[in-house]
Amino acid sequence: MTRLRVLNCIRASGEASRTEIAAALRLSPATVTFVTSGLMLGDLIEEVTSQDTQDPVKRGRPRVALRLTRGKNNIAGIKIARNSISVIILDFGGTDVAQDEFPLVNSQMEPEELVTTLRDCVAATARVLPNGMDDLAGISIGLAGQIDAEACFVHWSSSLTHRNVDLGELLAAHLPCAAFIENDANLVAKAEHLFGEAQGLSNFLVVTVEHGVGLGIVLDGRLYRGERGCGAEFGHTKVVYHGAPCQCGQFGCLEAYVGNFAMTREAEKLLAGNKEPSVTDLVEMAASGNSCAQAALDRAGQMFGMGLANLINLFDPERIILSGAQHRIAHLHSDKVLADVSENVVNVDAPLPDIRVHHWGDEMWARGAAALGIENVSELKVKDLGRDAS
Numbered sequence: 001m002t003r004l005r006v007l008n009c010i011r012a013s014g015e016a017s018r019t020e021i022a023a024a025l026r027l028s029p030a031t032v033t034f035v036t037s038g039l040m041l042g043d044l045i046e047e048v049t050s051q052d053t054q055d056p057v058k059r060g061r062p063r064v065a066l067r068l069t070r071g072k073n074n075i076a077g078i079k080i081a082r083n084s085i086s087v088i089i090l091d092f093g094g095t096d097v098a099q100d101e102f103p104l105v106n107s108q109m110e111p112e113e114l115v116t117t118l119r120d121c122v123a124a125t126a127r128v129l130p131n132g133m134d135d136l137a138g139i140s141i142g143l144a145g146q147i148d149a150e151a152c153f154v155h156w157s158s159s160l161t162h163r164n165v166d167l168g169e170l171l172a173a174h175l176p177c178a179a180f181i182e183n184d185a186n187l188v189a190k191a192e193h194l195f196g197e198a199q200g201l202s203n204f205l206v207v208t209v210e211h212g213v214g215l216g217i218v219l220d221g222r223l224y225r226g227e228r229g230c231g232a233e234f235g236h237t238k239v240v241y242h243g244a245p246c247q248c249g250q251f252g253c254l255e256a257y258v259g260n261f262a263m264t265r266e267a268e269k270l271l272a273g274n275k276e277p278s279v280t281d282l283v284e285m286a287a288s289g290n291s292c293a294q295a296a297l298d299r300a301g302q303m304f305g306m307g308l309a310n311l312i313n314l315f316d317p318e319r320i321i322l323s324g325a326q327h328r329i330a331h332l333h334s335d336k337v338l339a340d341v342s343e344n345v346v347n348v349d350a351p352l353p354d355i356r357v358h359h360w361g362d363e364m365w366a367r368g369a370a371a372l373g374i375e376n377v378s379e380l381k382v383k384d385l386g387r388d389a390s
């Protein structure tokens, strides 16, 4: 535990001297010296020496700080989207090593095909490393659906043809290093917390609007996943009893009215098979006066507003970040929707939580995956150090 606390302290500050670590964690200098030498032996941290030029008395004396080892323990982060796979490789200190994006022909695959496709994408991106994939310490994968991250088990994902897949077993068979999976909305929450609009916040929510609707919950600074790892299925909360069919196989789910797949279904009805419809088509039809298209957008806005009010009533978050392309989700945070939200939030004499739109490309989702991978690999490596020492 102390090793992990020291490692996390160094990660959080970028660089820290032994004295600063001892003060921040209230540890004795002897303990910090002992723990950091173990971490250095394990190649997890390294010393950096810099001249302190700020202090005229100390000028000339080198300052020795510790940071996460650069150029080693590389981690690949992956985001599986509907039409593409994004891969980013970071070193243990979080510095960019490589990134790439690959088109995806089949948006739904057999589990083994998905894993071999992932392996090929990672191998291609890792070509810049001296030993390719063998230089990776971990691979962290984000995909949509009900994911048990701890058990590396997929209850259901729109990317897979099968339900209840023990992805951990397949990943271990096809990949050369430790692999982790995570619900993709949790990756956005992670990325927002580390690099984005939720820096410094402890209680916030991220709602992703893509093909489906996802939710990342951060409470007291930690991701909340639920007991079975599928505790944030906002998209599959029911908004109409026995309502529209959802891609999960059930009926009346929020995303069956709000997700991109629901919007393209509406556009398809109106375009009567003239072309491949998109959400943008629906938005454009509404803008040019098509009342049916407008009604579909309005209904999505109403359902979404009701959902947001319920989230605020349940979690009382500091901030809700909506993640989705601005031109595709303008109808989900219109003045009308926000007025609906405030009407349906429990009545207290305090302002509504801040609701804002922040959209990142798939690369940032992959970066969130890599950041989680760094944390997971840290825990594994620190456990290994403990085993070696005992």
Ligand SMILES: [Zn+2]
Pocket (backbone or CB within 6 Å): 235, 236, 246, 247, 248, 249, 250, 251, 253
């Ligand atoms: Zn559903």
